[in-house]
Amino acid sequence: MSLVKLVDISKVYQTNDVEFPALKEVSLVVEKGEFLSIAGPSGSGKTTLLNIIGCLDHSTGGTVFLEDTDISLKKSKELAEIRRYNIGFIFQTFNLIPVLTAFENVEFPLMLKGNMKPKEQRPLVEEILTEVGLKDLMQRKPSEMSGGQQQRVAIARALVKKPKLVLADEPTANLDSQTGEEILELMAQLNRKTNTTFIFSTHDQMVMDFGRRLIRLKDGKIESDEKREKGR
Amino acid sequence: MGNHLKLAYRNVFRYKRRTFITLLTVTFGLTMLIITMSVLEGVDKQSIFNIINSQTSHLVIFKTGYYEKKDDLPLNWTIKDPHHIQVLLKEIPAVQMSESRICFGASLIKGMDELPCLGVALEPELDPQVFNIKESLLKGSWLDPAEEKMLIGTGLAKDMGLSVGDYVTLRMVTSSKEEEFSWNAVDLEIKGIFDTGNPTVDTQWVFLPLKQAQEALSLDNEVTEIVIRLNSNHDQEIAKARDQIKEMFISQNKNLEVFSWADLVSMFLAISKVKTEKSSLIILVLLFIAAVGIINTMLMAVMERTREIGMLSAMGMRRTEITRLFIYEGGIIGVFGSLLGCILGGLASWILEIKGMPIDSMGEAAIKVTSAIYPVKNVIYADLSLEFLVIAFVLGTVISVISSFYPAAKAARLSPIKALRHI
Numbered sequence: 001m002s003l004v005k006l007v008d009i010s011k012v013y014q015t016n017d018v019e020f021p022a023l024k025e026v027s028l029v030v031e032k033g034e035f036l037s038i039a040g041p042s043g044s045g046k047t048t049l050l051n052i053i054g055c056l057d058h059s060t061g062g063t064v065f066l067e068d069t070d071i072s073l074k075k076s077k078e079l080a081e082i083r084r085y086n087i088g089f090i091f092q093t094f095n096l097i098p099v100l101t102a103f104e105n106v107e108f109p110l111m112l113k114g115n116m117k118p119k120e121q122r123p124l125v126e127e128i129l130t131e132v133g134l135k136d137l138m139q140r141k142p143s144e145m146s147g148g149q150q151q152r153v154a155i156a157r158a159l160v161k162k163p164k165l166v167l168a169d170e171p172t173a174n175l176d177s178q179t180g181e182e183i184l185e186l187m188a189q190l191n192r193k194t195n196t197t198f199i200f201s202t203h204d205q206m207v208m209d210f211g212r213r214l215i216r217l218k219d220g221k222i223e224s225d226e227k228r229e230k231g232r
Numbered sequence: 233m234g235n236h237l238k239l240a241y242r243n244v245f246r247y248k249r250r251t252f253i254t255l256l257t258v259t260f261g262l263t264m265l266i267i268t269m270s271v272l273e274g275v276d277k278q279s280i281f282n283i284i285n286s287q288t289s290h291l292v293i294f295k296t297g298y299y300e301k302k303d304d305l306p307l308n309w310t311i312k313d314p315h316h317i318q319v320l321l322k323e324i325p326a327v328q329m330s331e332s333r334i335c336f337g338a339s340l341i342k343g344m345d346e347l348p349c350l351g352v353a354l355e356p357e358l359d360p361q362v363f364n365i366k367e368s369l370l371k372g373s374w375l376d377p378a379e380e381k382m383l384i385g386t387g388l389a390k391d392m393g394l395s396v397g398d399y400v401t402l403r404m405v406t407s408s409k410e411e412e413f414s415w416n417a418v419d420l421e422i423k424g425i426f427d428t429g430n431p432t433v434d435t436q437w438v439f440l441p442l443k444q445a446q447e448a449l450s451l452d453n454e455v456t457e458i459v460i461r462l463n464s465n466h467d468q469e470i471a472k473a474r475d476q477i478k479e480m481f482i483s484q485n486k487n488l489e490v491f492s493w494a495d496l497v498s499m500f501l502a503i504s505k506v507k508t509e510k511s512s513l514i515i516l517v518l519l520f521i522a523a524v525g526i527i528n529t530m531l532m533a534v535m536e537r538t539r540e541i542g543m544l545s546a547m548g549m550r551r552t553e554i555t556r557l558f559i560y561e562g563g564i565i566g567v568f569g570s571l572l573g574c575i576l577g578g579l580a581s582w583i584l585e586i587k588g589m590p591i592d593s594m595g596e597a598a599i600k601v602t603s604a605i606y607p608v609k610n611v612i613y614a615d616l617s618l619e620f621l622v623i624a625f626v627l628g629t630v631i632s633v634i635s636s637f638y639p640a641a642k643a644a645r646l647s648p649i650k651a652l653r654h655i
Contacts, residue, residue, distance in 0.1 A: 054546070056649050080549070081548065081550075085548070089543075091652070097239070100242070109547055
């Protein structure tokens with residue numbers, strides 16, 4: 001059973017009377033545990049594809065399966081529930097909650113899941129923060145951390161609820177190349193360790209090289225789909 | 233819920249200055265609300281105290297039919313042998329003391345000056361147990377039943393330039409009906425000048441011994457009213473005693489009616505009610521301004537935190553949870569603003585309750601307006617009660633929560649994708 005299956009997915013944006021096709025009949029299968037990068041120039045449809053896979057947006061045509069469940073016709077409310085339990089997000093601009101500490105930011109998805117007592121949550125949060133190398137910065141607020149440290153918090157936050165899928169939209173775009181590499185290395189390491197599926201978008205060659213599978217998009221279509229020996 | 237509340241609490245204090253300014257609008261509205269309620273309550277209580285203690289007492293007995301004509305002060309609707317009634321009243325446990333009085337139209341003449349006034353003939357031995365006129369004497373001394381002397385209020389003394397020991401002529405209207413209008417005049421020495429705090433009494437009433445008035449008005453053993461002081465000030469007790477006396481009159485076939493102080497000053501009570509309602513309107517406007525402040529602050533927060541809302545939504549936060557988050561934020565501003573408002577309003581009202589607010593300091597116009605509506609003068613005292621603080625606190629918090637609904641709904645309706653793209 002594949003984790004994600006897209007069949008002939010299209011997405012058309014409509015602005016006033018002008019229609020803009022962002023995705024054109026894209027079909028794709030993602031297996032569990034993959035470390036996949038989606039590359040392409042601006043406007044190629046990377047973010048749109050991630051949004052549809054991440055249950056943030058509806059496609060205008062085609063079918064999306066998440067573990068054999070057709071989610072194409074689910075209502076916004078149902079999609080929110082899927083995101084809450086199954087999908088972790090890592091954003092380009094980190095998007096941490098500024099008033100919460102690193103610990104509280106990571107604890108937040110567990111609180112949303114709501115199936116654990118705070119006492120049970122604590123060791124999980126501490127463990128993942130230690131894993132991303134922030135053991136000593138747990139009580140810092142985002143404003144007191146560097147970009148790289150904030151992105152590590154975001155990775156911990158995405159992974160703490162043990163999601164089936166982690167989506168990262170250009171996760172290194174706001175970081176210097178060395179920090180970016182460290183972040184990608186960390187994601188690759190966590191992917192190997194937890195077997196969590198990672199899909200990330202990028203237009204940076206260094207990032208593309210990290211993926212074990214690389215999908216290139218162009219003008220809303222898959223241009224190439226290749227397995228990479230060199231990937232992490 | 234705890235985590236949402238924690239997040240809301242921290243968000244509220246994220247923009248300290250803005251929160252503080254919004255909080256102040258709530259605080260200001262509630263402070264004014266509490267002060268207004270306390271002052272109005274204080275003035276009402278002070279007015280009622282003055283009415284009961286210097287003007288009406290708790291209950292008044294008239295001959296049946298007098299009540300409808302009481303403004304004409306008729307002297308042909310009298311109670312005969314009032315002493316007999318007073319003895320009967322002693323059997324009612326709620327009655328502390330009763331006194332016979334005659335009210336008559338009169339004017340006070342000094343040289344070329346003449347001022348209309350209300351003559352009240354009282355029983356000097358009993359009156360101090362019913363009213364506080366004796367306690368209110370500023371100059372001179374209390375009346376003696378056998379003396380041809382009178383007491384006047386500070387207002388009348390000032391208007392006519394009178395002082396203790398002066399002689400004045402009291403022209404007593406013995407019949408006010410046009411066809412049989414008649415009067416009698418007596419020269420009386422001013423024995424004392426009183427200041428009850430009730431402008432009506434202090435500027436319009438003169439007191440003289442009952443015996444002297446009965447002689448001058450040719451009312452032998454007749455009075456126009458019997459006033460009653462009860463043991464309790466409670467409205468329910470007053471009503472109960474009134475009904476008891478009423479039953480007694482019916483069972484003994486007496487041609488008498490009994491009224492409570494509230495029946496006699498129904499106009500004052502009606503005006504007071506209208507004043508309270510009008511003041512509430514002003515307060516509502518203040519609270520509306522506070523509500524607009526909260527809506528504005530919350531809308532700004534929604535705008536500034538659009539991406540954050542998008543992120544929360546992407547993480548799977550439900551619309552109801554986002555709504556709740558913003559309502560909590562409004563509620564927290566409301567709770568703190570209301571708390572501060574209750575402290576400031578309570579403190580200001582407490583000071584006004586202890587020290588009072590001199591009406592004189594507000595100028596001649598304010599004195600006239602206040603005394604035209606309320607039987608109070610000199611100093612107004614607030615009357616703060618816990619009930620006002622609770623009402624204000626609940627009102628402030630509820631208004632803040634309600635004001636947050638629109639911004640909260642706006643936040644919850646944001647699409648996660650659009651919100652995440654927001655710059």
